[in-house]
Amino acid sequence: MQLFNSWYAIAFSSEVEQNKPTSAVIHGQRLALWRTSNGDVIATQDRCPHKGASLSSGTVDCDRLICGYHGWRFKADGHCDLIPAQTSTGSLPRRAQLHQLPCQESQGFVWVWWSKEGLTLPGDAEPSPLPDVGPLPTAGDSGWRVLEGQVDWKAHYLRVLEAFSDLTHAPFVHSGSFGAMAPDQLLPEEHWSTEESVYERVLAPRDKKYRADQGRGLRSWFNLDSSAKREESDDGGVQHIQLWLANISLVRVVFGDFQISLLTAHVPIAEGLTRNLWRHYRSFLKTPLADGNARGRVDRFMAEDQRMVETLVPVTPDLDGRGDLLLGSDVSTINLRKLLREKRSKGQLV
Ligand code: FES
Ligand SMILES: [Fe+2]
Known part of the structure; x- marks a missing residue:
């Protein structure tokens, strides 16, 4: 039994470091989470479109998620912008693209929007606002x-x-x-x-x-x-x-x-x-x-x-x-x- 069209908190914000992807699972769907240099968290499929390696065990560098198997490199919008073995041809296949879930951070958690469409191309989902969870102390409040x-x-x-x-x-x-x-x-x-x-x-x-x-x-x-x-x-x-x-x-x-x-x-x-x-x-x-x-x-x-x-x-x-x-x-x-x-x-x- 799954609730769709809803935000789920799926990981601690503290787990998603600046230079290293991590993994999370929601309703059996494995995700790779990574953080861009401006602090945004991206929740993407944890399967490389090349040969299926886990992207959460890759690396993050220069605002790109990099697969550890053959080094395919993905931007925050999911597009692949580098296939090291193919650089001479210049053209990148359209399917070299990661599907994602809308993702936000609040109250120390990473939240993803879960709908029947599942992972989609960025911009295709229309999530509601995050639930207003609280009252809770603000981050860094020394009273707590x-x-x-x-x-x-x-x-x-x-x-x-x-x-x-x-x-x-x-x-x-x-x-x-x-x-x-x-x-x-x-x-x-x-x-x-x-x-x-x-x-x-x-x-x-x-x-x-x-x-x-x-x-x-x-x-x-x-x-x-x-x-x-x-x-x-x-x-x-x-x-x-x-x-x-x-x-x-x-x-x-x-x-x-x-x-x-x-x-x-x-x-x-x-x-x-x-x-x-x-x-x-x-x-x-x-x-x-x-x-x-x-x-x-x-x-x-x-x-x-x-x-x-x-x-x-x-x-x-x-x-x-x-x-x-x-x-x-x-x-x-x-x-x-x-x-x-x-x-x-x-x-x-x-
Ligand atoms: S499986 Fe990811 S680059 Fe080959
Ligand atoms: Fe209890």
Whole structure:
């Protein structure tokens, strides 16, 4: 099941270096990503039209992507402008041309426009604007520390997307990590959806069973920052959970002045394989010395989710509600599936 006519975040911007191509995959289609000297990222077929070598293992020089096999050289618009073995003839075949996907960068990710046409000649596709994902700190904001990581799950990316807006699993799946402080009842205070996005806000009152000195949970982590002036109260945090089609989730947890956000691109590598590319933002403990702890926490709760999400049947979400019994506390799942049914009726979800 694929959503067409949509932007997908497929790689970290940091992966696409200035002088070296890299690869990415979307719905089984392998791409080569490379960066021009003015900073633009190009997403092109990862197959050289000469004899099929992988272009992502080639090189980049003087604003050209160069195949490592026989040195064919391609411009940013996909046209080949040099075939070293043929220079004497002067003419270049028309088919020496790479097809591409429209490509942009935003929020630390490389995004590509995925339509039924697939890879096309540059200029042939007409993408919509990128989704307005946020709020998030701007790049280089010294008030935040940012970390990146990734993990592959054997699950359909829409199942994974659902899992990131599914709050009521926290006390059970995450009982060994941040879920230790979550109450069993997590009905959203507010929820809404648009044509491309699903949102809910949840108050997470402090669980009376939970003690701040227990050494687990988000609050205990916040307490590590002894230099901070923070009013102690029994009020808990607020969680904002939002999804954007095709494949982005943002979970923001706000405890007064302390904020922690997790922005994740759930990249559909193949029908039952999702690569989760995550960016963690924290407004406290900004020293790099705390990165190991932060990474360990994200890895741990991701592994907790993975164990459960990989067991879900059917592999794709039950959009017509024949098998699942969804209730009011599943509001974001209900809203997401409604949105996906609308896409399906327009022929955009196949
Ligand atoms: S296969 Fe790429 S130049 Fe020959
Ligand atoms: Fe989870």
